Amino acid sequence: MTGRTMTWARRTLVAAGVGAMAWWAVLALTAVPPRWWLSWGVWLAGSVAAHDALLAPLVIALGWVALVWLPARRRRDEGGVPTVPVPAAVVLRGGVLVLGTLLLVWAAASWSPLS
Amino acid sequence: MVNRPIRLRAPEPEDFRSPLHDERVVARVGAYLGVAVLLLFLTGLVSHLHQHPVAWLPFGPEPAWAYRVTQGVHVAVGFATLPLVLAKLYAVYPRLFVRPPLTGWRHALERGSVGVLVAATVFQVVTGILNVFKLYVFGFGFTSVHWATAWLVLGAALVHVGVKLPVVVRALTGPGHGLATPDEPTAGPTRRGFLGSIAVATLAVTALTVGQTVTPLRALALLAPRDPYDGPQDLAVNKTARGAHVEEAATDPGWALELVGPAGTQRLSRADLLALPRHEAVLPIACVEGWSASARWSGVRVRDLALLSGGRADDPVHVVSLQEPGTSYAESDLPGSYVAHDDTLLALTLNGADLDLDHGFPARIIAPNRPGVLQTKWVGRLVVGGAAA
Numbered sequence A: 001m002t003g004r005t006m007t008w009a010r011r012t013l014v015a016a017g018v019g020a021m022a023w024w025a026v027l028a029l030t031a032v033p034p035r036w037w038l039s040w041g042v043w044l045a046g047s048v049a050a051h052d053a054l055l056a057p058l059v060i061a062l063g064w065v066a067l068v069w070l071p072a073r074r075r076r077d078e079g080g081v082p083t084v085p086v087p088a089a090v091v092l093r094g095g096v097l098v099l100g101t102l103l104l105v106w107a108a109a110s111w112s113p114l115s
Numbered sequence B: 001m002v003n004r005p006i007r008l009r010a011p012e013p014e015d016f017r018s019p020l021h022d023e024r025v026v027a028r029v030g031a032y033l034g035v036a037v038l039l040l041f042l043t044g045l046v047s048h049l050h051q052h053p054v055a056w057l058p059f060g061p062e063p064a065w066a067y068r069v070t071q072g073v074h075v076a077v078g079f080a081t082l083p084l085v086l087a088k089l090y091a092v093y094p095r096l097f098v099r100p101p102l103t104g105w106r107h108a109l110e111r112g113s114v115g116v117l118v119a120a121t122v123f124q125v126v127t128g129i130l131n132v133f134k135l136y137v138f139g140f141g142f143t144s145v146h147w148a149t150a151w152l153v154l155g156a157a158l159v160h161v162g163v164k165l166p167v168v169v170r171a172l173t174g175p176g177h178g179l180a181t182p183d184e185p186t187a188g189p190t191r192r193g194f195l196g197s198i199a200v201a202t203l204a205v206t207a208l209t210v211g212q213t214v215t216p217l218r219a220l221a222l223l224a225p226r227d228p229y230d231g232p233q234d235l236a237v238n239k240t241a242r243g244a245h246v247e248e249a250a251t252d253p254g255w256a257l258e259l260v261g262p263a264g265t266q267r268l269s270r271a272d273l274l275a276l277p278r279h280e281a282v283l284p285i286a287c288v289e290g291w292s293a294s295a296r297w298s299g300v301r302v303r304d305l306a307l308l309s310g311g312r313a314d315d316p317v318h319v320v321s322l323q324e325p326g327t328s329y330a331e332s333d334l335p336g337s338y339v340a341h342d343d344t345l346l347a348l349t350l351n352g353a354d355l356d357l358d359h360g361f362p363a364r365i366i367a368p369n370r371p372g373v374l375q376t377k378w379v380g381r382l383v384v385g386g387a388a389a
C-alpha cells in the first residue's frame, strides 16, 4: 500500500466511522426513550468494568500462577528459568479460554427461564 | 521475574512479556473480530429492515428461507464473538496500563474511541446473549437499544481500524509478520497455540448452540437457548396466549375474522374460513432470537381474502391481533409482494391439526421470509389495501 493510498484509506475509514457514531447519537436521542438512557449507560460502562477489573485480572493472575510462578518454584534449583513445555502451556491457556467461554454461556443458560 | 522482589505497584505494559500480547496476535484477532462485527451489523440490518421497511430496499417473500439464514447467522456469530472478544481483550490488556496515560489530544481521542469500541462491543455481546436466553435484566427495551448501539460499534470499529491501519498492515503483511518468528519462546504459550485455542473456543461454543437453527445438529445443542421442536404440536412458542392475555378472546366461540376491504366489512367465522379454498405450505418459523423450524401449515391464502374483500391480489394488508392495542407485535403489515405470494396464509392448522392456542388459534399469519414476530398470531382483523387509510 503506497503512502497516499494509506492516507486516503485511513481518512475514509475515520470519516465513515465518525458518521456512523453521529447517526448513533441521533438514534440515541430519537429512537431510545430517555427513561432507558441511565440503565443503557450503566450496562455500557458496567460490562467493561466487569471485564477489566475482575475477569481479566483473574485470568492474568491464573496464567501467572500456572505458567510462571509454579514452574519457577519447581525449577528453582535449575537456575530459576521458568519453563512450561509448549503443549502444556497451550493447553492451559487455551483451556482457560475454551472453558471460560462455555462457562459464561452455561451460566446464562442455567439462569434462563427457558431452561 | 521470579527473582525480582514483589513490589505493589500498577503494572506496566512491559510487565506482560508473553508473545500473545504482540501486534501480530492483536491484529489477527482484531481482523476476525472485524469480520464478525461486519456480519453482525449486516445481518442485524436485514432484521431491522424487515421490521422497519424502507421503500428503497424492499424485501420480498423469496427466498422463503432467507430470514431464517440471516438471523440464524446473526445469533450464531453473536455467540462465536464471545471468545473472540475475550481473546482480543486479553491480548490488548497490557495497553490499558500505558504510561503516560495521555500524551495529547490525538492520543486522548484514540484512547477514547477504543474505550467506546470496547464498551459498545462488550455491551452488544453480553446483552445479546442475555436476551436470547430471555434474561431481561437490563432495564431497557432490547431491540431499540441494540439497534442504536450497533451504529456505535460500527462507527468506533471503523475509526479504530482507520487509526491503526498502518500497524494492521505491518502486522499482517510486513517483514516478520509470521507467527513463528525467532523471538518466539521455546516454552510457554505460543502465538499459534493461542490462535488455535481461539478457534477451538469459537467452534465449541458454535457447535453447542447452533443446533437451534441448524436443526440436524439439535442433539449437540447443549447450550442453545431453544430446542425449536420443543412445544405444542412439536414447534417452539415464543409468546404464549396467556402471556399475550388473549386466552379468553381467542377461545370465544363467537370469534369471527373481521375482513375490511374496499367492498366493506365482512365477518368470517372459523367455519366460514375452513369452507374457503385451502392451501398447504411448508414454511419456517424464524424467530428474531435466532432459532427456527419448518412446519406444515394450512389455511386460506391471504390474497384470496384480499380479493374477497374487494381488493386486489397484491394489495398490502394490515394485520391486527386480538392482543391489547399498542402491546408489542399486536399488529403487522404484509406488503403487496407478500400478499400476492402463493404461500402467504391465514393459517388455521399446523402439522395436520387445528392450531394450538399458543400457536395463534383461531387463525394466524404465516408467510415466507419473515421474522417470527411479524407472523401475527390470534388474528382478529385484516384490513386490505386502501381500506387501511
Ligand code: HEM
Pocket: B037, B040, B041, B043, B044, B045, B047, B048, B049, B051, B074, B075, B076, B077, B078, B079, B081, B121, B124, B125, B126, B127, B128, B129, B131, B132, B143, B144, B146, B147, B149, B150, B151, B153, B154, B288, B289, B290
Ligand atoms: C457487535 C455486535 C452486534 C451488532 C453490531 C448487532 C447488530 C444488530 C442489529 C443492527 C439488529 C437489528 C435491530 C433492530 O431490529 O432494530 C440486531 C438484532 C438482534 N441481535 Fe444483534 N448485534 C450484535 C451482537 C449480537 C449478539 C452477540 C446477539 C446474541 C447472541 C445478538 C442478538 C440479536 C437479536 C436476538 C436480535 C433481534 C432483536 C429483535 O428484533 O427483537 N446480537 N443486532
